Amino acid sequence: MKTQRAADNKLVIHLDRREKQLLVQVLGLYPRIPPAHQPLSKSARLPDHEAGQQLLNEALAEQRAANRRQVQALLAEDRRFEEKPDGWQVSFSQPEVEWLLEVLNDVRVGSWIILGSPEEKLGKLTRENAPHFWAMEMAGYFQMELLHALAD
Amino acid sequence: MPEILPGSVQVAEEKPKSDLEPGYLVICWNDPVNYMDYVTHVFQKVFGWPRKKAEFHMLQVHEQGKSVLTRESLERAEHYVHQLQKHSLHATMERDE
Numbered sequence: 029m030k031t032q033r034a035a036d037n038k039l040v041i042h043l044d045r046r047e048k049q050l051l052v053q054v055l056g057l058y059p060r061i062p063p064a065h066q067p068l069s070k071s072a073r074l075p076d077h078e079a080g081q082q083l084l085n086e087a088l089a090e091q092r093a094a095n096r097r098q099v100q101a102l103l104a105e106d107r108r109f110e111e112k113p114d115g116w117q118v119s120f121s122q123p124e125v126e127w128l129l130e131v132l133n134d135v136r137v138g139s140w141i142i143l144g145s146p147e148e149k150l151g152k153l154t155r156e157n158a159p160h161f162w163a164m165e166m167a168g169y170f171q172m173e174l175l176h177a178l179a180d
Numbered sequence: 181m182p183e184i185l186p187g188s189v190q191v192a193e194e195k196p197k198s199d200l201e202p203g204y205l206v207i208c209w210n211d212p213v214n215y216m217d218y219v220t221h222v223f224q225k226v227f228g229w230p231r232k233k234a235e236f237h238m239l240q241v242h243e244q245g246k247s248v249l250t251r252e253s254l255e256r257a258e259h260y261v262h263q264l265q266k267h268s269l270h271a272t273m274e275r276d277e
Contacts (some may be wrong), residue, residue, distance in 0.1 A: 065264050066271075067272060068258070068261060069272050069273050071274050073275045075254065087266075090263060127209075130267055132269060136268075137213050140212075146212070164213070171218060172215065172217065175217045
């Protein structure tokens with residue numbers, strides 16, 4: 029994967045054939061974080077705490093539904109990925125890159141949660157947990173590439 | 181009681197913290213899954229901080245297990261927690277006692 033800034037501040041990404049397939053697979057896993065996963069407060073000493081928690085859960089659920097629709101639209105948009113002799117080229121605006129980072133991080137963190145939220149290294153790799161480990165690492169790979177491109 | 185001289189200006193006494201509108205701390209907690217670069221990036225984006233300040237708080241999260249990011253009204257604190265959780269960071273709000 030190679031990235032470069034275009035004149036209009038878009039980020040142009042070159043993917044080889046395998047990388048495009050992997051990116052599509054990773055994005056297709058979104059969303060992975062279970063609904064109502066995060067508490068609004070650890071102490072719960074907030075006025076109307078339950079209502080606040082409910083509001084947070086609803087806001088995150090709406091956001092994920094909108095992101096899911098946007099992921100599906102991106103994957104269905106044939107002309108978005110332009111075929112090149114050595115792979116594929118796709119360009120994203122700055123807000124789209126920010127959105128991609130958010131989506132990829134959901135896949136990464138959600139996969140980690142499915143793996144049991146291990147504090148350190150994952151235990152034994154098994155047939156059951158390998159796909160989740162793969163998803164966590166692949167999402168992280170694309171995330172870091174995008175973050176490095178933004179920092180350049 | 182303070183003596184008030186003619187022509188002097190009476191300055192309002194500072195209220196104790198407990199009498200003021202309660203504040204809410206927005207806290208980010210450490211986890212082993214979010215990349216340090218990503219956490220820094222999200223802090224910059226959500227709070228509009230310069231990179232150095234964002235890195236300072238990211239390192240505090242990483243090394244001390246948590247960082248108090250800001251003290252806000254209830255509504256503002258909720259807004260920031262929503263934003264941070266939207267980016268899948270482990271963030272909560274707690275009443276500032």
